[in-house]
Amino acid sequence: MSAPVVTQIPPHADAQPEDAPRRRRGRGAAAAGAFVAILLGGWQIMAGTLDSVLVPGVPEIGTYVVHLATSTAFYSALGVTLLRVTLGFALAFVLGAAVGIAMGRSPLARRFFEPGVLIGLTVPGLVWALLCVIWFGVDLVNPVVAIALSAAPALSLSVYQGTRTIDAQLLEMAHVYRFPPGFRLRYLWLPSLAPALFAGARLGLSLAWKVIVLVEIFGMSSGVGYEINNEFAAQNVAGVLAWTVMFALVMAVLEYGLLQGAENRAGRWRKVARI
């Protein structure tokens, strides 16, 4: 089974000045690798001891993972799920940013939205998934709304906390120079809120992955969750695990690859400034 670890460049003997941080990174990768190795080893020992069809061994799961990675069924299911997540997350992001900024700007708006955010944070994703299945059936609206409802409260809270870090002096500057609302949003609010938006996006995405699988299990006839449910119905535990592992891998790549990349780009001015 492939280990969900970002491969690090091993330290080179000829690299001299930046050797120490590289070695540290190498050690970090080794530690993460050790965790995965122990997990796989432990699983294999457990499977061997139990000797049950319900606990397949690592080679069996690995074979299925490879089978999925080379099949078109996996990629089409993944594409369907990613589309739903993207739309739902986009809706959650716009809602969360709007509510969070409103809460930060006006105490009245804060008091107004506070109960909504608190209720939203405490309602389990499972409940949203069930409700949306009941209300919207197999329509694309179903997963999109379920994800938006699950992720928007956490995003709002994160954005609201970010609004407290906005420099009041810059707001005064924007006021005296009569910046139109579009300028304020693009050049003042969004750059100031970027760290909070990324933290919120990370949290929101992790909630979105969990909810989309539930929605697809209960109410959709396509997507990764649907496929997992099929494997479950066929009592193919290796299949359930393989789908889960592959899905988690793709999400990790998206989260660390895409999101991290975007965050680095957004924070580029800091580096430009530091040179």
Place this chain on the structure above:
Amino acid sequence: MTAGNTVPGIVLDGVSKSFPGRTILDDFSLSVAPGELVALVGASGTGKTTLLNIVAGLEPPDRGSVRSGADGGRLGVVFQQPRLLDWVSARVNVELALKAAGLSPGDALPALAAVGLAGHADEHPSRLSGGQRQRVAVARAFAIEPEVVLLDEPFSALDELTARRLRLLLQDLWSRRSRAGLLVTHSPGEAVFLSDRVVVLSGSPARVAAEYRIDRPRPRSPEDPELFDLQRRIVSDLTRD
């Protein structure tokens, strides 16, 4: 564009402002004629910055009225801190003010050139020195061709040599076009060098303790003995309590 002599200047009429437990201004009146730069000097806490914030529209007065050329026109403000957007270049900082004022963003580069920063236009503010950042702020304030300019201790965060260079620069920018201005400063030297009239404030609520008209023609020299003499009189006013 409004011609110089029709700019209404700044008129504060019977303005009162208090904060919990303290009256800063009580029935305070002051007018700045079109084309005039008035310096407000006084000890800390005499309400100079509050006064400026009221003119800038950042704080509403409790009572009284404020009218200025900025009501229907443009307002340029140089704060004590540059207050630039760190995530965009110096040029974009000026461009945004120009666009917000309905002017051509193409004027940003000439404005930066006028403060000697043509070569740094595309740098981010945090790469510039403190004096350079403040020059960007000055460029932004004057680029929009404001009817009213407010200067809130614009050079007090800078070292003396840099501040002196910027005062000369400001004098030059000021002379190019007629507008009304208020300069809040701790420095009597800066007040007499830059302004047409120095208003000494004291007490709480603030009242006008003394007023000096400075008729020396521009460009003035920082070493002008007559200005130095005025400066000494203002210092003695300020220390008289």
